[in-house]
Amino acid sequence: MAYKILEKEELAPGIKQYDIHAPRVAEKFKPGQFLVIRLHEKGERIPLTIAMADARAGSVRIVFQEMGKTTFELGAMNKGDSIMDVLGPLGVPTEIKKYGLVAGVAGGVGAAPLLPILKALKETGNRVITILGSRTKDLLIFRRELEKVSSELIITTDDGTAGEKGFVTFPLKRIIEGKNKPDAVWAIGPLIMMKNICNVTRNDGVRTFVSLNPIMLDGTGMCGCCRVTVGGHVKFSCVDGPEFDGLMVDFDEIIVRNRRFLEQERISYEKYKNSL
Ligand SMILES: Cc1cc2nc3c(=O)[nH]c(=O)nc-3n(C[C@H](O)[C@H](O)[C@H](O)COP(=O)(O)OP(=O)(O)OC[C@H]3O[C@@H](n4cnc5c(N)ncnc54)[C@H](O)[C@@H]3O)c2cc1C
Ligand code: FES
Incomplete structure (x- = not known):
């Protein structure tokens, strides 16, 4: 299954935001969790935090800074392109309760x-x-x-x-x-x-x-x-x-x-x- 980039936005120089179609991840996401993505067959696996999820639209949002090979390669992708693997949501969610x-x-x-x-x-x-x-x-x-x-x-x-x-x-x-x-x-x-x-x-x-x-x-x-x-x-x-x-x-x-x-x-x- 490939994961389509639904929206792409440049938030600041070298900082990009993508909404990716990943309905099963979007359904389960809790604040504090992240994804591991792989762009293509020969790509490396990199972790990126889930910045937002829209269960109804079946999308998750990532925001990343171009740092090196994989994040630049990701940044060069466009709306409509697909990411090969999106694994998540991973990690222990933040404990949300009343702190004051x-x-x-x-x-x-x-x-x-x-x-x-x-x-x-x-x-x-x-x-x-x-x-x-x-x-x-x-x-x-x-x-x-x-x-x-x-x-x-x-x-x-x-x-x-x-x-x-x-x-x-x-x-x-x-x-x-x-x-x-x-x-x-x-x-x-x-x-x-x-x-x-x-x-x-x-x-x-x-x-x-x-x-x-x-x-x-x-x-x-x-x-x-x-x-x-x-x-x-x-x-x-x-x-x-x-x-x-x-x-x-x-x-x-x-x-x-x-x-x-x-x-x-x-x-x-x-x-x-x-x-x-
Ligand atoms: C749980 C988690 C959540 C993250 N969330 C975000 C996010 O939301 N947005 C964002 O911009 N960045 C995030 N990062 C950092 C992001 O994973 C790295 O910037 C990215 O892997 C760099 O890969 P690269 O090939 O572009 O750069 P490279 O040149 O390969 O690496 C640049 C630097 O990134 C770090 N890095 C490299 N490979 C990895 C890797 N496999 N895992 C973790 N760090 C690595 C190293 O410190 C390295 O010096 C997160 C990291 C972790 C562990
Ligand atoms: S990334 Fe392998 S044990 Fe955490």
């Missing part, structure tokens, strides 16, 4: 997986404050959508072209030290961002959930590729996560492991580029 005041922190393309989580938390009666950060104004995505689910939306950019100049950790620290200390924080973005968020929340013991992005292969707990250490225990992100208690995660280990194939990734991308 929740702070959501999104870095770059992390806004896409964070949105369905915050939407569900709001619908369950939580008050949501969101911090959305990116390197520069052009890379801010889902601003309007996040505004809708938040009582307050704070924007940061590293270069100061929109919102506050600086990192997402600055307003989070201010919020935690102010009158409205959050009962829980969800942070999704680059590993270094999630690590730094946890360094801020750890001091005040604020419960912090992060969505980890180690390298994954099968996505079903068989290969051990997505191994991470949480609270001193080995966990497989694909079946035990990808969401974990951030205060217990060994981020340095994942950062090192994720850089292990940089040379092979570079060669693979060069070969792909030269084949065009």
Whole structure:
């Protein structure tokens, strides 16, 4: 069975959104879950979070940043093209319940997986404050959508072209030290961002959930590729996560492991580029 791209949109330079026809996945999706896709017979398997599902239309939405061979190849596909394999929904869904005041922190393309989580938390009666950060104004995505689910939306950019100049950790620290200390924080973005968020929340013991992005292969707990250490225990992100208690995660280990194939990734991308 092939999975047709129903809609394609470029949200920001190098960040694309696709709606894919995958009715059985759409029916079962819960916030926090992801897909493993393979573009064609010779393609590699890559994990991408489900940003939204429409059970009636039978579609799931992915939002991805072009990083290397497979994401550029995916980005070159068009509406009407088909993806060979779409496996999902995978992973443990977010525990949606009443926490009280929740702070959501999104870095770059992390806004896409964070949105369905915050939407569900709001619908369950939580008050949501969101911090959305990116390197520069052009890379801010889902601003309007996040505004809708938040009582307050704070924007940061590293270069100061929109919102506050600086990192997402600055307003989070201010919020935690102010009158409205959050009962829980969800942070999704680059590993270094999630690590730094946890360094801020750890001091005040604020419960912090992060969505980890180690390298994954099968996505079903068989290969051990997505191994991470949480609270001193080995966990497989694909079946035990990808969401974990951030205060217990060994981020340095994942950062090192994720850089292990940089040379092979570079060669693979060069070969792909030269084949065009
Ligand atoms: C659970 C999960 C959800 C994710 N959701 C999203 C998402 O919604 N949007 C998005 O843009 N990205 C997401 N990612 C990251 C995405 O999978 C990688 O960007 C993609 O695999 C890169 O592949 P590439 O061939 O284009 O680049 P490459 O050049 O091969 O790799 C670039 C970098 O991406 C990471 N990466 C490479 N291969 C894999 C792999 N098989 N599994 C995981 N990471 C890999 C590595 O850190 C690598 O250095 C997610 C990752 C995980 C684990
Ligand atoms: S990706 Fe293979 S065990 Fe998780």
